[in-house]
Amino acid sequence: MLHVRGNHDVPDGPPENPVAETKAVAPARGPGAVKLGDVTFLVLNTSDPALGGVGGSVSTEQLRAFERLLDESTGPVVVLAHHPLDDHSIEGNPLFAPFPSWAFTREREALRSVIERSARVVAVFTGHVHWGSVRLVNTIPYVSVPSFLERWHESGAAPGAYAVATLGPGRRLRVDFRSLEAGMVVSFQHG
Template identity: 30%
Template sequence: MATTRLCIVTDIHHGKDNFTKKGTSALGLLNEFKGFVDRTKPDVVIDMGDRISDCDRETDMRLEQDVAEIFAGMNTPRFHICGNHDRDYLSVDENAAILGQDLSSTTVDIGDWTLVIWRADAKIHRPGGFILPEADLLWLAGVVRNTTRPLAIFSHVPVSGHSQAGNYYFQRNPEASTYPAGAERIRAILAGARVPVACFAGHVHWNTLTMVNGQPHFTLQSLTETFTTHPEPAGSYALLELSDRIDWTVLGKDSMRVSLDAAETARHWIEPLPPFHEHPEIRLRHLQQAAE
């Protein structure tokens, strides 16, 4: 099986320093990522969103342009995804104009894998938080239903439902870490896949691997986050190599390395038990014990 190589970065957060985000270091670190891309010569570059820390419309336009200019210097096909901070004051179309590419969800066949650039709505509604549009869910469902190739799915917002214990931003705000009313439905859709599946996301500013129904869900640390590497920014970005294995290497001060057999991700787990008191055998046993 041919190997497809991707360089991935997320949550660049160019702008002012804010809480533990070292936004003033973003452009320098992004240029380091560009150097890595130039040396690695991957098949694809993927930016999983939150290129800026939002301020106001005029400032955000300028910040996004700063980031876009560095990406434009990468002599590699690239795909951008909008994060919530890219969408506070700017529309998807405005982001697309700055980046010079359409920002609709799309699939790309490279090597033996299909890359799924799932650009689901990442705007935080106030009130409401993240709201997953039905159209975005149905689009992904169609991809999963019709594919005959392994899928690598990229989004800004993770859908694994993983614990936020210890997370600087989300331990006490877990509802803001995912699509509260949509992530479970997405996991159910992915469970129907008949091919290897791996999911990759940003947003939560740490490196994680969560296995759900045999499928790996990775999150990548922010380029400029400091809460795990304080006082310095993590400077993290990833190299993903897809073949008959899924090889995930995170570089920078917050590093991680994982290697998985791709075929095993298509071997789904047995459906979990219902609550014990609802399981017929367990309920009967308890009734019999109570009658003795």
């Protein structure tokens, strides 16, 4: 199991270790690489530093290390990060529409350029904005996983929203967005 830490996971500063895994631990401050089967999971620390304690940023050193890890990887790669690397619409998002500069990773264009040059990235998964979305950027799916506890209204139970991703042969990807409260399933398939 992989756990990607975000801007709220370490109250006194950015996470020292962006990925915790039962068998391997990434170097401090990121990026980290974990190989599971033939898939390499590259984890970015997008709180390097956290802008205003909320917004995402990746240091120049981490960007270079990420590019090196992508160059050295073989087989399919999945990128994991807390802050989104795409530019999906946040219109209507009560948390981030008023503060768009805190919604995404500041260096997202440079990161996407590195990702696209590698030709091995199957998908990018992020969170932070508390809602689910999928955006194709130059044929690569950028998936924002919804918050399990976000209610969006002051009353009522948290919906228990989450996503299940399945990677298949030939770069096939299926993502099911689910909710415990409403029992909903919304699916996205690519490849």
